[in-house]
Amino acid sequence: MKNRKIWIFASLGAAALAALLIHGSKSPPSWAKIKQLTTQSLAPKNQQAPVTTLAPVTIRESEIRAGSTLYEALRAAGIGKPDTIEVIDTLKKLIDPRRLSAGTVIEAYFNQETSDRPHTVDLQLDSLRTLRASFVPDAGWISEIFDTEVTTEMASFSGIVESSLWNSATLAGMDPNIIYQLAEIFAWQVDFNREVQLGDRWRLTVEKRLVDGEVIGYGNVTAAEYENVGTLYSAVRFDRDGSNGRFFRPDGESLRRMFLKSPLKYGRITSGFQANRFHPILGVNRPHLGIDYGAPTGTPVMSVGDGTVVLAAVRGGSGKMVSIRHNGVYQTHY
Structure with a gap:
């Protein structure tokens, strides 16, 4: 004591x-x-x-x-x-x-x-x-x-991908968890699981929360940019009363598209879409008509678009499966 x-x-x-x-x-x-x-x-x-x-x-x-x-x-x-x-x-x-x-x-x-x-x-x-x-x-x-009284200030960070997006945040002195927000903002433009390249640049402005002058955490990203292989994507947050904030391009167009680039905010691809892949269990070549992701247990999996759940069951070698019909043309499986 x-x-x-x-x-x-x-x-x-x-x-x-x-x-x-x-x-x-x-x-x-x-x-x-x-x-x-x-x-x-x-x-x-x-x-x-x-x-x-x-x-x-x-x-x-x-x-x-x-x-x-x-x-x-x-x-x-x-x-x-x-x-x-x-x-x-x-x-x-x-x-x-x-x-x-x-x-x-x-x-x-x-x-x-x-x-x-x-x-x-x-x-x-x-x-x-x-x-x-x-x-x-x-x-x-x-x-x-x-x-406790909490004050909010705006903080800006920027970085260049030299090894990984996560490490670039650490080198910039930023809480790496904010990278998840960046990945979510540009989820319709960039697949952060497979399209991040060395030399990519990013910068963002985020709410910094303080108590007695000490940082206790971060709030929402209010503006961000990501340059992927020479293509620059920009986003500005707009909050409406009683609704979650959404991001728009500087010209006012929404960043949302029909489909997300990935069902995970951040992870890794363990096996890609291939017409002829050696099956690690069966020991034969056969098509792999999907993409396998690796992530820690409990990682949220998002539907890549709005739709209706048409199946939620165990399906053979696929294990637990959820199928979502998005419209009369597209259907995705998880």
């Missing part, structure tokens, strides 16, 4: 915030490892606490470890047994404590270094949500979940 002391500006309206940190000849308990920090308040970022006086606060930290419980983590933060039970009871109104993941950080705020009753207990559920239990005199413990 970590322990630190901060000075916090808060109203003295509640008795719990009125006590001062006791200084004297007593040495701090064994868990005390105190640092001096400064903060505005314990209120959520979008709520300003009234500033009236200076009161010292000690923060003790712990976390839920693998195989342990919330009860054990709260006790490790120096919270007394009665308050631990009451904190858990009030938190149960909002979450199931058994579903809290290992590594969940707990911060307990105390007005006195020697006290075992905090006035506030925070559990960081994720980068955007904090679960808080607060002790209110004459009312007991209450709980709430508040969202």
